[in-house]
Amino acid sequence: MPVRVETYDRLEDAARALAASRSARYLGGGTLVMRAVNEADQSFDTIIRVRDAALRDVRAESERVVIGAGVTMAAVIAHRDLAFLAPVARAVGGPAIRTMATVGGNLFAASPYGDFAAALLALGATVDVAGGAAGRGVAIEDFLRDRERNAGLLVRSVTVPRPRDPAAFRFLKVTRVKPKGVSVMSIAAWLPQSGGRVAGARIAYGAMGPAPVRAVHVERVLDGQPLDAATIERAAAVATEGLDPPTDALASSWYRRQVAGVHLKRLLTAERR
Amino acid sequence: MAKKPLQFRLNGAEKAVFVDEGQNLLDVLRRGVGDLTPKYGCGQGACGTCTVLIDGEPQLSCLTLAETVDGRTVTTAGGLADGNRLHPLQTAFMENFAAQCGYCTPGMLMAAKALLDRNPSPSRQDVVEAIAGNICRCTGYEPIINAILEAARTHNSRQYG
Numbered sequence: 001m002p003v004r005v006e007t008y009d010r011l012e013d014a015a016r017a018l019a020a021s022r023s024a025r026y027l028g029g030g031t032l033v034m035r036a037v038n039e040a041d042q043s044f045d046t047i048i049r050v051r052d053a054a055l056r057d058v059r060a061e062s063e064r065v066v067i068g069a070g071v072t073m074a075a076v077i078a079h080r081d082l083a084f085l086a087p088v089a090r091a092v093g094g095p096a097i098r099t100m101a102t103v104g105g106n107l108f109a110a111s112p113y114g115d116f117a118a119a120l121l122a123l124g125a126t127v128d129v130a131g132g133a134a135g136r137g138v139a140i141e142d143f144l145r146d147r148e149r150n151a152g153l154l155v156r157s158v159t160v161p162r163p164r165d166p167a168a169f170r171f172l173k174v175t176r177v178k179p180k181g182v183s184v185m186s187i188a189a190w191l192p193q194s195g196g197r198v199a200g201a202r203i204a205y206g207a208m209g210p211a212p213v214r215a216v217h218v219e220r221v222l223d224g225q226p227l228d229a230a231t232i233e234r235a236a237a238v239a240t241e242g243l244d245p246p247t248d249a250l251a252s253s254w255y256r257r258q259v260a261g262v263h264l265k266r267l268l269t270a271e272r273r
Numbered sequence: 274m275a276k277k278p279l280q281f282r283l284n285g286a287e288k289a290v291f292v293d294e295g296q297n298l299l300d301v302l303r304r305g306v307g308d309l310t311p312k313y314g315c316g317q318g319a320c321g322t323c324t325v326l327i328d329g330e331p332q333l334s335c336l337t338l339a340e341t342v343d344g345r346t347v348t349t350a351g352g353l354a355d356g357n358r359l360h361p362l363q364t365a366f367m368e369n370f371a372a373q374c375g376y377c378t379p380g381m382l383m384a385a386k387a388l389l390d391r392n393p394s395p396s397r398q399d400v401v402e403a404i405a406g407n408i409c410r411c412t413g414y415e416p417i418i419n420a421i422l423e424a425a426r427t428h429n430s431r432q433y434g
Contacts, residue, residue: 003295005277005340027338031318034336037295038316047295047338074330094406095387096324096331180405 003037005047014050015130015154024048026154028105029072031097032113055104055156058082064162066128069104069155073116076103084166088119088188091173094180104155107140108147111207111246115173115186117144118206121214122188123160123169130154144211168192172267173206174259176250183207184251185260187267191227198222198231203264208245208256217241218264232268236261281342283308284352292339299323299334302349310351310379314408321407322380325349331387350379353386362386365424366417373411380407385421395425 006024008014018026024046027033033047055070060081067082076082076089077098092101092115106116107127121140128137130153137143137159143150163169170189175181186206192199201222203215217238225231245256276291283306290305302308302325314320316335323335326348334347353360362385365371372378381404388395388403395403400421409417 005294005338007340030336030338030341031333034297034338035317038297038335049338049341093318094321095384095403096321096333096406097318099330099332100336179401 003045003047005049008048008050009052011050011052011055011130011154011156014048014052018048018154019152021046021048025151028070028102029100031093031101032105032109050154057157060162062162064159066157066159067103068157069102071103073098073101073103081162084163084169085116085119085160088116088171091115091171091186103158107143107155107158108151111210112183112248112250113206114212115183115206118186118204118212119171119188120158120160121204121212122190122202123163124190124202125158125160127155128157128159130156141214144213147211163190163192165192170267170270172263174263182250185245185256185263187264189267191222191268193227196226197224198227199224205243205260207250208240208243208260210246213243215239215241215243215264222268227268229269232265235268236265239264277340279340279343281344282346284348294340296339297335298325298337298339298342298347301339302334302347305339308349308351310349311383312376312379314376314380319408320377320380321384321404322377324380324383324407326383326387329387329390331384348383348386350382353382360386361428362389362421362424365420365427369416369420369423371413371416371420373409373413377407377409377411381409381417385424388421389425389428393425393428395422397422 018024023044025033025044027047027049055068057068058071058079059066065081073089073092077086106114125140126137127140127143168191173186174184183206185208188204190202201219203218204212206212218235221235221238239261240257245253247253279292280289288306292301299311302311311325311334312322314322318333318336323333324331325334328345353363362382384404384407400418
């Protein structure tokens with residue numbers, strides 16, 4: 001088990017060490033990195049970890065919430081100001097995974113994992129890296145697009161706009177194992193309405209690409225329209241336009257294409273989940 | 274490679290061992306301090322049989338870097354019984370035939386303990402959710418769920434009745 005472990009008290013020091021090394025991984029909750037260690041992954045030889053308690057802070061402001069990268073799924077469920085994200089966190093793993101898996105780690109979880117990151121993508125979060133200012137970080141779509149290159153950055157927190165109308169945010173995870181399983185796909189939808197019409201929809205999928213992706217064609221169909229049966233039908237028809245869903249042990253690309261529209265329709269039709 | 278000293282509390286007893294860098298907690302429990310109750314299943318976080326409580330919270334010991342439990346409290350299925358007196362969960366598992374091959378049992382017991390410690394009167398749905406991360410390949414889920422519900426009932430009556 002030739003892995004070296006470096007422990008730092010300060011985030012900035014760990015960030016420097018991570019940036020300076022090409023063969024180091026940052027250890028969050030352990031569910032991704034320790035799995036790789038157990039499988040004798042040879043792509044890294046150093047684990048970097050931080051004891052900084054600030055990574056587990058949640059700071060609620062009037063318009064947004066800043067969630068520390070080390071906040072676990074269990075902590076998200078327990079936090080009063082994160083109630084809108086609790087259904088998403090509950091969809092991740094079983095209780096033992098949820099006391100370990102972190103918000104920051106989920107940003108790096110390869111498909112079919114990363115349901116929480118899909119929700120953050122729909123909500124328009126920004127990713128704050130060590131050394132940068134909270135809320136002035138990278139837009140999450142940019143961060144996820146360059147995920148491989150960003151592996152050398154240490155995420156400090158994510159900043160999430162607080163939904164003014166919690167009912168405008170909907171989330172659905174499709175699994176083939178009950179009660180819990182890995183995603184065939186997950187869908188997160190941010191559907192603010194103005195005067196009975198959708199205004200500024202953001203739809204994100206998990207497990208429909210190498211990283212969570214936005215369904216821009218669906219968004220275009222929804223915007224400016226009432227969320228009625230005809231609109232939903234047209235949105236479902238373009239559910240996978242421009243996307244290339246992966247084939248894995250859970251589902252083929254073909255299958256994901258076939259069912260995406262059906263699940264999108266269900267999510268959009270539901271008044272409240 | 275240098276060994277690192279590690280001290281933690283296991284089932285009420287202080288332990289001090291040297292661990293390899295990158296070694297997971299399950300390996301330290303089984304090979305380092307000889308507690309063979311937590312099992313190695315998948316090494317990926319998918320099966321749950323290595324579940325232990327760390328400071329009372331359920332965690333997967335195969336995905337826990339051993340040195341992160343320094344100064345903390347670890348509870349395994351090996352710490353449930355009090356001498357010859359079985360824990361109510363163990364008794365209920367036995368009486369409800371909740372163990373077939375037995376491989377998932379230590380993880381099921383610890384997931385159930387985590388639930389009952391927080392919620393002494395769980396609903397059936399609460400129990401299903403609590404063991405959602407624990408896989409039983411004999412698929413004997415019903416007896417396991419029934420055993421946990423019965424343990425909750427008998428434990429409560431013993432405490433309050």
